[in-house]
Amino acid sequence: MADLSKEQYLALYRQMFEIRRTEEQLAKAHQAGLVHGACHTYVGEEAVATGVCAHLTAKDSVFSTHRGHGHALAKGVPPREVMAELFGRVTGCSRGRGGSMHLFSPEVGMMGTSGIVGPCILQATGAGYSAKLMNTGAVGVAFFGDGASNNGAFHEGLNLATIWDLPVIFVCENNMYATEIAFSYATRNTNMAERARSYGMSAVAVDGNDVLAVYQAADEAVRRARAGNGPTLIEGKTYRTRAHSEGMPSLGTYRTQEELDAWKARDPISTYKAKLLQSGAAAESDFEQIETAVQRLVDESFEFAKNSPYPDPSTVSNHIFSAS
Amino acid sequence: MADLSKEQYLALYRQMFEIRRTEEQLAKAHQAGLVHGACHTYVGEEAVATGVCAHLTAKDSVFSTHRGHGHALAKGVPPREVMAELFGRVTGCSRGRGGSMHLFSPEVGMMGTSGIVGPCILQATGAGYSAKLMNTGAVGVAFFGDGASNNGAFHEGLNLATIWDLPVIFVCENNMYATEIAFSYATRNTNMAERARSYGMSAVAVDGNDVLAVYQAADEAVRRARAGNGPTLIEGKTYRTRAHSEGMPSLGTYRTQEELDAWKARDPISTYKAKLLQSGAAAESDFEQIETAVQRLVDESFEFAKNSPYPDPSTVSNHIFSAS
Amino acid sequence: MRELTYTAAAREALAEEMARDPSIFVVGEGIGQRGGNFNTTTGLYDLYGPMRLRDTPIVERGFIGMCTGAAMTGTRPVVDFMFVDFILDGMGELINQVAKIQYMSSGRLKMPMVLRGSIGISGASATHHSGSYYPLFVNIPGFRVVVPSNAYDAKGLLKTALRGDDPVMFLEHKALFNQKASVPEEEYFIPFGKAAIVREGTAATVVALASMIRKVNEAADTLAKEGVNIEIIDPRTVAPLDIETILQSVHKTGRLLIVDENFGPCGIGAEIAAQVTARGFDDLDAPIQRLNGVHTPTPYSPPLEAAVVPNSAQVLQAIRDLLAE
Amino acid sequence: MRELTYTAAAREALAEEMARDPSIFVVGEGIGQRGGNFNTTTGLYDLYGPMRLRDTPIVERGFIGMCTGAAMTGTRPVVDFMFVDFILDGMGELINQVAKIQYMSSGRLKMPMVLRGSIGISGASATHHSGSYYPLFVNIPGFRVVVPSNAYDAKGLLKTALRGDDPVMFLEHKALFNQKASVPEEEYFIPFGKAAIVREGTAATVVALASMIRKVNEAADTLAKEGVNIEIIDPRTVAPLDIETILQSVHKTGRLLIVDENFGPCGIGAEIAAQVTARGFDDLDAPIQRLNGVHTPTPYSPPLEAAVVPNSAQVLQAIRDLLAE
Numbered sequence A, B: 001m002a003d004l005s006k007e008q009y010l011a012l013y014r015q016m017f018e019i020r021r022t023e024e025q026l027a028k029a030h031q032a033g034l035v036h037g038a039c040h041t042y043v044g045e046e047a048v049a050t051g052v053c054a055h056l057t058a059k060d061s062v063f064s065t066h067r068g069h070g071h072a073l074a075k076g077v078p079p080r081e082v083m084a085e086l087f088g089r090v091t092g093c094s095r096g097r098g099g100s101m102h103l104f105s106p107e108v109g110m111m112g113t114s115g116i117v118g119p120c121i122l123q124a125t126g127a128g129y130s131a132k133l134m135n136t137g138a139v140g141v142a143f144f145g146d147g148a149s150n151n152g153a154f155h156e157g158l159n160l161a162t163i164w165d166l167p168v169i170f171v172c173e174n175n176m177y178a179t180e181i182a183f184s185y186a187t188r189n190t191n192m193a194e195r196a197r198s199y200g201m202s203a204v205a206v207d208g209n210d211v212l213a214v215y216q217a218a219d220e221a222v223r224r225a226r227a228g229n230g231p232t233l234i235e236g237k238t239y240r241t242r243a244h245s246e247g248m249p250s251l252g253t254y255r256t257q258e259e260l261d262a263w264k265a266r267d268p269i270s271t272y273k274a275k276l277l278q279s280g281a282a283a284e285s286d287f288e289q290i291e292t293a294v295q296r297l298v299d300e301s302f303e304f305a306k307n308s309p310y311p312d313p314s315t316v317s318n319h320i321f322s323a324s
Numbered sequence C, D: 001m002r003e004l005t006y007t008a009a010a011r012e013a014l015a016e017e018m019a020r021d022p023s024i025f026v027v028g029e030g031i032g033q034r035g036g037n038f039n040t041t042t043g044l045y046d047l048y049g050p051m052r053l054r055d056t057p058i059v060e061r062g063f064i065g066m067c068t069g070a071a072m073t074g075t076r077p078v079v080d081f082m083f084v085d086f087i088l089d090g091m092g093e094l095i096n097q098v099a100k101i102q103y104m105s106s107g108r109l110k111m112p113m114v115l116r117g118s119i120g121i122s123g124a125s126a127t128h129h130s131g132s133y134y135p136l137f138v139n140i141p142g143f144r145v146v147v148p149s150n151a152y153d154a155k156g157l158l159k160t161a162l163r164g165d166d167p168v169m170f171l172e173h174k175a176l177f178n179q180k181a182s183v184p185e186e187e188y189f190i191p192f193g194k195a196a197i198v199r200e201g202t203a204a205t206v207v208a209l210a211s212m213i214r215k216v217n218e219a220a221d222t223l224a225k226e227g228v229n230i231e232i233i234d235p236r237t238v239a240p241l242d243i244e245t246i247l248q249s250v251h252k253t254g255r256l257l258i259v260d261e262n263f264g265p266c267g268i269g270a271e272i273a274a275q276v277t278a279r280g281f282d283d284l285d286a287p288i289q290r291l292n293g294v295h296t297p298t299p300y301s302p303p304l305e306a307a308v309v310p311n312s313a314q315v316l317q318a319i320r321d322l323l324a325e
Ligand SMILES: Cc1ncc(C[n+]2csc(CCOP(=O)(O)OP(=O)(O)O)c2C)c(N)n1
Pocket: A066, A067, A115, A116, A117, A118, A144, A145, A146, A147, A148, A149, A173, A175, A177, A178, A179, A244, C029, C058, C060, C086, C089
């Protein structure tokens, strides 16, 4: 087990728990009609964003994709701004312009999620380019799925970051499926780290349901990047336990109940809690305190979001250009 | 040395020689203003197209790129149609609509060259798809440069051909440069075959200046494809001894006279001739006969092209759609 | 006559043509066993298997490029792209290859490719899932661009698309998927370049597309009660564009409004206005007007989203303004 | 005053701004040591080195996407794309990301990216190196689109582009590269959205772009000898489009022709015609006309190529026809 302080251990737990509870609330809100568009939850994958973002500051940039709530929350966007955004309110992190797939909060370095699969890989590379050119010591981080790894953006982005030694972390969340297409159908080589290494870059595969494994891999990757030693790909092997998107069947034609149950048993939050309890790193009361606080935060966030006003339609054409 | 008949040995020589002489004529014609647009010669790389196309019939489809004269000729487009095309005449293989970078001759399976780097990789994959769907036994072949291998089309095309076991041959002509950008700058892993294998496909690197090495690699690849065993990437390591494009400096800022001379000494045509002579597979008189015949063909082709009419401007809008 | 939804009618067209022609195959993400994100291929996988219902990785450029090569070599690909926004990644293949291959090869190669999928603003889909982009494909020579407004047209036009040898962008507005219309059992085809006169009238001509037809019809109902009869024209295909039918109508009415959810600048309405002003100038009793969606990325929040799409009240007002000129 | 070529004037703008602002960097194929395929960056590599003059692999999508992220994080990328045809591979990044990031982030992110390179038909470049495609970027909200017709404008507009915070498509017609104009030593900027009145006249208004300005000027010379004075307007930027200047001119002349090498359907001429017909209808003494390049992929053979670009005789005839209406 990694050698962290109790505060650090618990901070990781707290972050995962916050993501989980926020999304459970969002899923309910979706059923209630409060979330207007699509809603792809991150339930089951929380350890990845949490382990990576623990090493980042507001100066570091995160770019993400359609399944981005967890990344935004882990990067420091308050739950109430995420919820308000999905509820289409002006208090949302994108002021209601974005919704679930377009979460922007540049103030904390959350540089956006994209409804299009792929671009985040390139944009994180560009953040690395800025950091290197301006010598800021910042890193760019892209979160994306296994499905994105077959897209040309992956090829072009990984190669550019490698040849120019850019400070970039590519975090591939391999949850085995792209919507209902199995990764093993979409490629003959499911060894993502090997594929990344074929560009000449550093790459590592970790158990994406083990927050400490992710934390450690990210620690190395961020150090390497900040030291000017180039990019790293981290493959987090994980699983989404809810449907691809809220409202879709949770099994579909592509996976079995057994598979789903097996992964649920490896839930990143409860297994981590058990591990901390078992090792004595934290006590039940620590968790109780955190869980209560998070639940309160999520409840408040929900109230905040639900009671926030919608944006004023007369502002609809603002901000297309910088001066407007 | 591969075990071919004398006719086969000499056919390879003849093909390479025809490409060389045709292009030398084109280069002169370019200086004389007879070639109107860009003209990228294949001088020094003839062994690749020759060794591969020797295994193809008119039912097999070739897709190529800006440096495509050699592929068109090796696939069976007569020199006069290539020359007439570059001269902008109606007798050209694309009826004057295409020029050097858009050579079409579907009658012999030359399915086009493209002025845009990349698409040929995908289109050859599609030809493989047609062949597999309609069970024709045909193969699709893409010729492209080292520069194209960093493009997303490479990633997407190789992967699709692999996961669907399509009958496709990807022929990468690694001449070490993309215009003036060194391959070793554009990627950290210059081992193209290794990169291809990272998709789970078969791949082999050969001396692209050795027509027999190419011939043998292509033989295996075509057999594998026709047998339903999927695609192969062949990397032909070669060198372009003229400028990137006619009219540009032959050295530029990117290569040295020594490097150029060393590769000229390894000219695929003269070294092959020497080998055949040395091994006794063919005699001086065989070569004389071929060279005279090819020179006559090229001379006639030049006259034909030069004397052909330009297309009628009133036809300029024909063939945008199928019925027109 | 039986009623079918827009989606079912289009699916029937595809199913009929696939049964008839073994060289047709479909590619897309989830169009196999799953039957398509929008049920475009439901049931077909069980009939035709994976070679003809081909699930793909997320490689829009890749599969468009692949289908280009396939179309050049004797098969007839249907690209089921889900949202038109996604194929912007394949724009190079579309514009430089798909649209140009027939021309470059002097007509010796054909390009029988149908690209189909959803367009339009609906249901807080936000800016990466709300695009329409048809003016881009109209500006570029080499595409047939089809924008059906109802189930009947969707079937007849898709049949035509699947029989032809040209690349067809077949664009289905999300708001129409579940709308029903009478669709005959007998086979029929609707030719490209033939507008439908949705409603006859003499007071003014309104050209509208896709989901706008319904809104214009509502406005026309209101006006009809006032004794004002509007002529409504649905071009159905925007390339080729049936300008003759529009000109004839303007000859009769003297007034023209084009209603289009999509962007104004260099849009379909601009092209229609320019052609009518050049060729039907003397018929015009008033300036030609356009009513377009607001020229902005599509916002997510419902009140913002509603503010960028022309609504029935705006359509009615635009027609009243036109009549008052 | 000294004379500079179009290319030299634009290069001077870039050089001045790079000297001033260390956050500007250029990416492209061969823009480093080599100085650019069109000499856009000659000499700059020696001054600023590889981080600011960044040679790239052949990855148009990749480097546009990379520059998007760079522009979001405090630097100012210049994408030197050589031929506009190449960036069609990056259209997804351009339309879904570059053009939308400011909006999606409610203006909290800026997108200071300049995309520059060649457009237009010239020298048997054939269909993959002859595109212009600006109507596509005008249709999509979020781009500034600049089409300078001379060296003076090229410098002043590129300076403005490099100081702004919006994505700018800076499109340089190949036929203009070597043309010279007086360019002052003193620094100057030309604002976007301000047309130039290239020539004053009263008989008719001709709006033209880029390389068409010269051809229209030739026709105007001929007509001037006949005592007919044509007003020529160069919008210089097509987004934003200075429609007011055009309307004022039409108010004076009553006649309008738009001459554009690029395609007609849903093109710039369509948009101008639609706006003028809507807002300046009563000023019009004749139907607005357009003269465009032929709507076809660009053929290679010189006589075919010449047949698709409007020439001086056609321009003259079109003006005569307009005057005769
Ligand atoms: C370019 C593009 N094509 C298709 C889609 C539709 N789509 C949304 S999510 C998704 C699957 C993504 O899979 P993966 O990258 O593995 O991420 P996951 O959903 O598993 O987290 C697809 C195909 C899209 N958003 N963008």
